[in-house]
Amino acid sequence: xxxxxxxxxxxxxxxxIGLAAYQMTQPKDEFVRSTMIGKPLPAFDLPGExxxxxxxxxxxxxxxxxxxxxxxxxxxxxxxxxxxxLDALAKRGVPIVGVAIRDEPEAIxxxxxxxxxxxxxxxxxxxxxxxxxxxxxGVPETFVIDGKGVIRYQHIGDIRADNIDEIYAExxxxx
Amino acid sequence: xxLAAALLALxxxxxxxxxxxxxxxxxAPLADTQLADPVAEAKAQALMEELRCLTCQSQSIADSNAPxxxxxxxxxxxxxxAGEEPEQVRAWLVERYGDYVTFRPxxxxxxWPLYAxxxxxxxxxxxxxxxxxxxxxx
Numbered sequence: 001x002x003x004x005x006x007x008x009x010x011x012x013x014x015x016x017i018g019l020a021a022y023q024m025t026q027p028k029d030e031f032v033r034s035t036m037i038g039k040p041l042p043a044f045d046l047p048g049e050x051x052x053x054x055x056x057x058x059x060x061x062x063x064x065x066x067x068x069x070x071x072x073x074x075x076x077x078x079x080x081x082x083x084x085x086l087d088a089l090a091k092r093g094v095p096i097v098g099v100a101i102r103d104e105p106e107a108i109x110x111x112x113x114x115x116x117x118x119x120x121x122x123x124x125x126x127x128x129x130x131x132x133x134x135x136x137x138g139v140p141e142t143f144v145i146d147g148k149g150v151i152r153y154q155h156i157g158d159i160r161a162d163n164i165d166e167i168y169a170e171x172x173x174x175x
Numbered sequence: 176x177x178l179a180a181a182l183l184a185l186x187x188x189x190x191x192x193x194x195x196x197x198x199x200x201x202x203a204p205l206a207d208t209q210l211a212d213p214v215a216e217a218k219a220q221a222l223m224e225e226l227r228c229l230t231c232q233s234q235s236i237a238d239s240n241a242p243x244x245x246x247x248x249x250x251x252x253x254x255x256x257a258g259e260e261p262e263q264v265r266a267w268l269v270e271r272y273g274d275y276v277t278f279r280p281x282x283x284x285x286x287w288p289l290y291a292x293x294x295x296x297x298x299x300x301x302x303x304x305x306x307x308x309x310x311x312x313x
Contacts, residue, residue, distance in 0.1 A: 032229055035273045102202065102242060127203035128246035135271030137229035137243070 031156045034135030034143075041069075041149045042133035046123040050105045056097070056123035061149040066174035068096045068167070069143040070119070071131055074103055074111040076139040082158035083115035089164060090118035094171050098122040101131055101139055142167065146174035201245025205252035212256070219252045222261040225278045226251070226268065235278065 036042075043058045061067060070086060072079040090096055098119040100108055108122065125131055134143065134151070144153035144167070153170040155163065201207075210216040223237035228244040236244040236251070247268075254264045268276045280286045 030232075032232075032272055032275055034271060036271055127201065127206075127249055128243060129250070132246060132250055132268075133271065137272065 032137040033156070034137075034151075034154050036135040036151050037154060039151055041145055041151055042130070044123075044130045044133065046099075046125055046130060049100075049108055049122040049124070053122075056121055058149060060121075061097075061145050062147070064147040065095065066144065066146045066152075066171055067120075068094055068171060069099060069134075069145050070096050071099045071101060071134070071136050071139055071141045071143075073101045073139045074107040076101075078158040079140045080115055082140050083118070085159040085161060085164055086118035087116050089159075089168060089171075092168060094168065095120045099130055100124050101128055102126060144170045144174050199242065201242040201249065203246050203249030205249040205256075206245030207248070208252075210252055210256050215255050216252075218261050219248075219255045222255075222264060223248055223251055226265070227276050227278060229272065229276070 041058050041061050045055055045057045048054050048056055061069075068089065072082070086096060096118050098121070100122055103124055103126075105124070108124075112119075123130070136143075136154075138156070140158050142155040142159060143151055146152050152174045153167075155167060159167060210219060220237065224235050226236045226247065228234045228236050228239040228241055228247070230241045230243045231239050234244070236247045250268075251264055254267070255261065265277055269281075274280060274286075280289060282290060
């Protein structure tokens, strides 16, 4: 009985090493999920797509219509891959507001010219203030905002062809 | 001296044009500019060392050159300059990203063993040591 007691610390240590070794072989989830789901969209007031375009504010999300809020950037390569899927969603009648992170009007115009424009409006978030307020940690990310301006869903990474139905369904659900 | 100047002149034009500049730097005014008030700056600095960079997850935002980390430093400095306490700024970020964003875990139902176990170990070690010394003295 006394022997068993002596082995216990070593057994615990072995268990710990085993657990750590197992965890190291498991793929790591690189994503930091937003904890803002179910909370209202943070208040913001950002410049529009060009210097002359009207500013975008959080109030425009509280008009009863659910929307997608797409956090993207012209310097982001997965955003190019995502463009056809956003176009498909726009064609199915989903309004998409773009939030361009650390971007320039000229670069935005060029990007939309080249890859299509699925957006109903674009805000420029030069210092990622809205991105941080949303709990978003990268580009691209897509949020579903319901008609009352509450965040309902977060999609991290580019929208692939097989994500379209899922995101459309989440948008429908937010009606 | 002249050689060094010549080398510098050669090196300077090699800078590529600023295409996609948004990817490489944060343009937030307080990303890399210290606050004028040294007390506020010290508070901000201490907090920045305890906040996790979201795009380079093993670094603090004080250590990281990622643009996102720069934008986070701007949030920390501007909020502290506006009179917020460091703990309020930390709470603002935890509300958005969860406990993951801070390197200093709070005390709650999931983290209490972190604080309780070391105390327990010291206590057990103390008892064992006390009994052994006591026996040796017999």
